[in-house]
Amino acid sequence: MSKTQPARGMRDFLPADVRKRNYVIGIIKEVYESYGFEPLETPAVENLETLTGKYGEEGNQLMFRILKRGEKLDVSQGEKGLSDLALRYDLTVPLARVVANYRNELPKFFKRYQIQPVWRADRPARGRFREFYQCDVDAIGSNSMMVEAELISAVSEILERLEFKDKPGYTRFVIRLNHRKILKAILDESGIKEFQHIEALTALDKLDKIGVEGVKKEFVARGLSEQSFESISDLFSRIDKRRFEVFHITDSSHVKRTDLSGWNRDSINEVRRMVSEHTEGNEALKEIESILGKFGENQCNIQFSPNLARGLSYYTGAIFEIDVGKEIGSLGGGGRYDGLIGMFGKEQIPACGFSLGLERILVVMDERGMFEKPIAEGKLKLDSADVMIAGFDEALVGECLKLAGELRQKGLRVLVYPEISQKGKPVKYAEQIGVPFVCLLKENELAAGNVTLKNMQTNEQETVAREDVSEKIKS
Amino acid sequence: MSKTQPARGMRDFLPADVRKRNYVIGIIKEVYESYGFEPLETPAVENLETLTGKYGEEGNQLMFRILKRGEKLDVSQGEKGLSDLALRYDLTVPLARVVANYRNELPKFFKRYQIQPVWRADRPARGRFREFYQCDVDAIGSNSMMVEAELISAVSEILERLEFKDKPGYTRFVIRLNHRKILKAILDESGIKEFQHIEALTALDKLDKIGVEGVKKEFVARGLSEQSFESISDLFSRIDKRRFEVFHITDSSHVKRTDLSGWNRDSINEVRRMVSEHTEGNEALKEIESILGKFGENQCNIQFSPNLARGLSYYTGAIFEIDVGKEIGSLGGGGRYDGLIGMFGKEQIPACGFSLGLERILVVMDERGMFEKPIAEGKLKLDSADVMIAGFDEALVGECLKLAGELRQKGLRVLVYPEISQKGKPVKYAEQIGVPFVCLLKENELAAGNVTLKNMQTNEQETVAREDVSEKIKS
Numbered sequence: 001m002s003k004t005q006p007a008r009g010m011r012d013f014l015p016a017d018v019r020k021r022n023y024v025i026g027i028i029k030e031v032y033e034s035y036g037f038e039p040l041e042t043p044a045v046e047n048l049e050t051l052t053g054k055y056g057e058e059g060n061q062l063m064f065r066i067l068k069r070g071e072k073l074d075v076s077q078g079e080k081g082l083s084d085l086a087l088r089y090d091l092t093v094p095l096a097r098v099v100a101n102y103r104n105e106l107p108k109f110f111k112r113y114q115i116q117p118v119w120r121a122d123r124p125a126r127g128r129f130r131e132f133y134q135c136d137v138d139a140i141g142s143n144s145m146m147v148e149a150e151l152i153s154a155v156s157e158i159l160e161r162l163e164f165k166d167k168p169g170y171t172r173f174v175i176r177l178n179h180r181k182i183l184k185a186i187l188d189e190s191g192i193k194e195f196q197h198i199e200a201l202t203a204l205d206k207l208d209k210i211g212v213e214g215v216k217k218e219f220v221a222r223g224l225s226e227q228s229f230e231s232i233s234d235l236f237s238r239i240d241k242r243r244f245e246v247f248h249i250t251d252s253s254h255v256k257r258t259d260l261s262g263w264n265r266d267s268i269n270e271v272r273r274m275v276s277e278h279t280e281g282n283e284a285l286k287e288i289e290s291i292l293g294k295f296g297e298n299q300c301n302i303q304f305s306p307n308l309a310r311g312l313s314y315y316t317g318a319i320f321e322i323d324v325g326k327e328i329g330s331l332g333g334g335g336r337y338d339g340l341i342g343m344f345g346k347e348q349i350p351a352c353g354f355s356l357g358l359e360r361i362l363v364v365m366d367e368r369g370m371f372e373k374p375i376a377e378g379k380l381k382l383d384s385a386d387v388m389i390a391g392f393d394e395a396l397v398g399e400c401l402k403l404a405g406e407l408r409q410k411g412l413r414v415l416v417y418p419e420i421s422q423k424g425k426p427v428k429y430a431e432q433i434g435v436p437f438v439c440l441l442k443e444n445e446l447a448a449g450n451v452t453l454k455n456m457q458t459n460e461q462e463t464v465a466r467e468d469v470s471e472k473i474k475s
Numbered sequence: 476m477s478k479t480q481p482a483r484g485m486r487d488f489l490p491a492d493v494r495k496r497n498y499v500i501g502i503i504k505e506v507y508e509s510y511g512f513e514p515l516e517t518p519a520v521e522n523l524e525t526l527t528g529k530y531g532e533e534g535n536q537l538m539f540r541i542l543k544r545g546e547k548l549d550v551s552q553g554e555k556g557l558s559d560l561a562l563r564y565d566l567t568v569p570l571a572r573v574v575a576n577y578r579n580e581l582p583k584f585f586k587r588y589q590i591q592p593v594w595r596a597d598r599p600a601r602g603r604f605r606e607f608y609q610c611d612v613d614a615i616g617s618n619s620m621m622v623e624a625e626l627i628s629a630v631s632e633i634l635e636r637l638e639f640k641d642k643p644g645y646t647r648f649v650i651r652l653n654h655r656k657i658l659k660a661i662l663d664e665s666g667i668k669e670f671q672h673i674e675a676l677t678a679l680d681k682l683d684k685i686g687v688e689g690v691k692k693e694f695v696a697r698g699l700s701e702q703s704f705e706s707i708s709d710l711f712s713r714i715d716k717r718r719f720e721v722f723h724i725t726d727s728s729h730v731k732r733t734d735l736s737g738w739n740r741d742s743i744n745e746v747r748r749m750v751s752e753h754t755e756g757n758e759a760l761k762e763i764e765s766i767l768g769k770f771g772e773n774q775c776n777i778q779f780s781p782n783l784a785r786g787l788s789y790y791t792g793a794i795f796e797i798d799v800g801k802e803i804g805s806l807g808g809g810g811r812y813d814g815l816i817g818m819f820g821k822e823q824i825p826a827c828g829f830s831l832g833l834e835r836i837l838v839v840m841d842e843r844g845m846f847e848k849p850i851a852e853g854k855l856k857l858d859s860a861d862v863m864i865a866g867f868d869e870a871l872v873g874e875c876l877k878l879a880g881e882l883r884q885k886g887l888r889v890l891v892y893p894e895i896s897q898k899g900k901p902v903k904y905a906e907q908i909g910v911p912f913v914c915l916l917k918e919n920e921l922a923a924g925n926v927t928l929k930n931m932q933t934n935e936q937e938t939v940a941r942e943d944v945s946e947k948i949k950s
Contacts, residue, residue, distance in 0.1 A: 004576035004819050007560055010518035012573050018514035034883045036860040036890030039493035043485035043606050067540040067558050069596045083542050085482055098487050101479035107908045109893055121544045131518050142893040294873055344479050385511040397621055398769055408509045415511030418584055418617040433582045
């Protein structure tokens, strides 16, 4: 007898899980399609060469590698030579490969979305799995800040459709916005040398987790001066102190919307004072203002966050992240990466993207009861059928299947009880699996063109003309 | 510069490909849901132990194995000890694992569908890839032939919805039906010993490919008597001679439907004469009659095919396969497998399933122009947007995004040209990517509440009130 559990960190999705996931994915697709983003799919398996050197040391460790096949393995050199393929690690590197490979077939401005699983051999934890879905949207080929604005707008629309809203009892979301060159300017102006920027950002990225004192220790441990940290922490703590205030939406009937426009103006001014002599920093601030300016005041929940670092890998411009409160990490993020596609092709092609983490979204929606409304409204159905048909006689099987076909034609989801049995068993089964109606076929009734219809909620049953069954169920 | 091709035997799906695939998958899902089948998803990666010993020697060779991680590999023993995980090889073994693992959470009769990729390191060929989708539907927990009938009925409905139909110019499909115990009876009655059945079936399975003479040689090569083959080939060739006649649907205005009911009666009688003394064989024939009896005459394209062998692995009862003509292999198949789930659990649980091969269906539909109708009817959209908006002035960007939002609210798919440019460029781009309308925003028109709408098909352009844009496009 073999083990029956899925592999470590992987999950089976039973029907109710799949339906919830598909409900969320459906909304994500619908919104992206309405913005003119087009679907792309790439293989789960990539040449090892395509992936190596793109994700840093961590990526090399966490990647699932595939054993070579069809030849005698050369184990004499240890791990080298054992593997030529690996599982997809994210959706951005495959996109860059695709853009380079099909440059002549794709439009100049290629807007794509991609919703597929990726695999990382990470230590499993709450909301962290070894197989998880990314929902990526990227716009290739344009330098315009309209791209950033559209990505933020599309993601905001998705979150609002999922009921992340400024309403009592609901979960507000905020899109944090920063720019890699603003970070660079701040570090430059704090006297941190360029070769130490990655060290400094790695430390600053932990601000949420380990606090100001923790980051200060990290600075020293990484060979950075305590003094350089003072001016940064001064700026960040002043700007950051109101960060989570925007999430206090309780079940009071009145929702006070924190004025993000005012907050953003103040923060921009503060950063501008610090980087006023820094050309790149000033240009980056203008890009941030350009993005913000494309939304009306209070139209979007964007919060300028100069301390947002957003990983360290390939971003070159604006960066974003979705916050829904202190107790859970971000639901997604992204930014501009103008250098990645060039690693695969002759051309350097500008690009900007946003990635939603399906698993985190589902965890928050489950914990906060956010599926209740779509279930109540019938937009999300967790049950398997609208009606179950059962026949009491082997001779009626053909009639059962025929009636089932007729009801399906009328748009109902119809289950046929697979065995011939007396009344008790099918009704009990229908109760167990939660089907709202049972339709019973008996020889004598059928001769008169009738069937018995039982409402499982009210427990009432009545004799109904065969042609009226679908109407009865729908009403 | 890295290589930009996908890995060997794997494919990237550009937007038009994904849309076609999703159109077919959408119909498959819709029909399965209407039969009360519920969605299940399992991980791409399974414990090696779960998969080994389930697929025979070929499976062991073609499985993609994953290298162990996070520990020093022990290469001293060669390939052993290098791998603990493997990629999913089909959807049936994971289903059996899931049924055994969640027995108490799942209903007694569990009807599930599952549409996910599987991976096999096969030699790539036309319509054969190393990553491909299976669309499986299975009913667990019942011995009733109603299950077989429902599976055939659901699959037939899918093929009809995809326009595999008895109409001039269309591709007819036939569901071939046989029973593992009929095959066993025929072999027994031909004097082939039980231990040689697998050899005989392996040879007979090639009848389509290598013909009667080829199979005879195979028989001898596999140590079977030439004589034993004579009686089988006699039966099979009489029954099989009309097999492909049913596909001759030309573009004449009249379609003559081959009478499969008569054919099936004749074939059943012929087999019954041969196996009249064989208990199991007679029971199996009754099951076949029971399945056929659940469909009205000529209601379904079922063809009793006693020479259908359908692989050799886990089938125990009825087996089926979809035929659409000589020039391409089957589009899918399945059967009853009452022994597999017991390999994972304490209980032996009856099960029956049908698997559709997405790639084959797509190849046939593409080659035979079967996507043209859904495209013409607007059920399958290959373009990215209904309208593209372009602004001629940086100051109008906000207005572009606002109008885009309004049109999306009205159900349109709206692309915003991402750069500010004079008229020529955006219109040329819209022409390239095939957007049917372009909406141009100019300062002076907008002041009067108007925009310019250009119909890309007729090349006409007119000034339209902003609020009338969506109506104009929809009409």
